[in-house]
Amino acid sequence: MECAVMMSSERTNMLIKSYQSQAELLLKNYVSADYFVVCTSVIIGIFACKTVYDLSQLISAVYFKIYLSLTKSRQIEWSNRAMSTFHAVYITTVSLYFVLWSDLFADNLHRGPLILQSSTLSTCALGVSVGYFLSDLGMIIWRYPSLGGMEYVIHHLLSLIGVTYAMLTGQAQIYTYMVLISEATTPWINLRWYLDAAGKKRSRAYIINGVVIFLAWLVARILLFIYLFYHVYIYYDQVKQVHRIGVLLVLIVPSVLSVMNLFWFYKIFKGLKKTLAKRE
Template sequence: MMQVSEDTAMMIESYRNQAEVLVRNYLLADPFIPYTSIISGIFMCKMVYDLTQLISSFYFKGYHGLTKIQRIEWNNRGISTVHAIFITVMSMYLVFFSNLYSDDRLAGLIVFRSSQLSSFALGVSVGYFIADIGMIFWLYPSLGGMEYVLHHLLSLVAIAYSMLSEEGQLYTYMVLISESTTPGVNLRWYLDTAGMKRSNAYFVNGVMMFFAWLVARVLLFVYLFYHIYLHYNQVEQMHAFGFLLVFVVPALLSIMNLMWFGKIIKGLKKALAKRQ
């Protein structure tokens, strides 16, 4: 019995070592990162789409009562939720907890710093945006209008450039932290589609969305532009296209965020008025 346990432990350890070698030599090897990360992101989208469809058909009775396009959007929002959680965790870690972009670090300018992990995570996000915008175009305008197309195109170009050039990754990750609001947006749609628009959960979701949006899509962008101002002498050393992206993409996204935030405020005011 002891021998069997030892053999099993040795076998597990062997597989773990092989997996580490695979990740280090291929998935996170510099020449392969752009390809493996993007493919991983697209594969993740397909896997999550199928899992959302499978789980929902078993555990949500109303799933089969939805229209075909509603079921597609239901599954699609499962993809965006998983991506949002993944990229938010990675962004928070790289921006605030790792020392990769710390001012105290002396290894090069902040705008030119990157790592295998940071580039790989961006590639996964590129894969997601490719898959998602493909679905948006295929089913246009059922999954979103021109504002979603613009948002995805801006994000795709900026993230892909940052991954391939290894420039401005700090600011790319700062913007990607705003994806933390996506699970709340998707939950709101799920509740509405499930006929729970008058529930307490729907109201609480609206209140939480207001605060999350304020922090992640308004105040965070103010901090981002302030950080760019403090490090402008470094930003101006970027290539012209990267320099342009650092200013244009966050500025356009800020305008869109403020427009959506205005709609959130109006919706919250109406919900509060009905409860008085």
């Protein structure tokens, strides 16, 4: 009996050492980013979030009378949404630039596989986003569940893991930026919350906002993800060249986010349909 326990313990230790060896190999052979650049960009992201959060509290207290009438919990959410809106505008702009206008991810045989393309600028931009996801995830856990339930925790964890991997290794950044374009829907979601908090739920602006959310979600979180999976299929020979962890992230993270996006899209459709029915 004792012999069996010892053998089981030895197997467990060997398995742990195997995973440690793989992690060390990944860090040694695949991590390409300058650590100074990475750390600085992440700190900038955290500092920017903190600054936006504090400015939101100061400005809202002066220019928005409704802010002072909110409970402490909703005031925190008000400023938290200002922070997420700032990040969404930033990362959507950056992502559109790299995916649509920059030649960083151009399919150029002389530059090697596009799945491995990265630059100091693209890595810094992801570092700022990592700083945001760390800040927002910390707030969600701190105020759980008032700022979002378990689905928000899962969403932020998946996003944080995927963005951090692309930032540290320089691999699969094209797909990371494609996924981050979906943040284009966030400002409209936050605007809807602000309209609700201001008592504008029956206003024309609230209805227009619902239509915009529906269309933006359809484009940025449904159709875009379909194109992403098509792109992975077309360039799968290149995808296989990254580390196994990277392949898993490319396949799993967008898949899980797609399921969540479809679920939320269904709720958005039902909410819009209900709002329009009441309006009629």
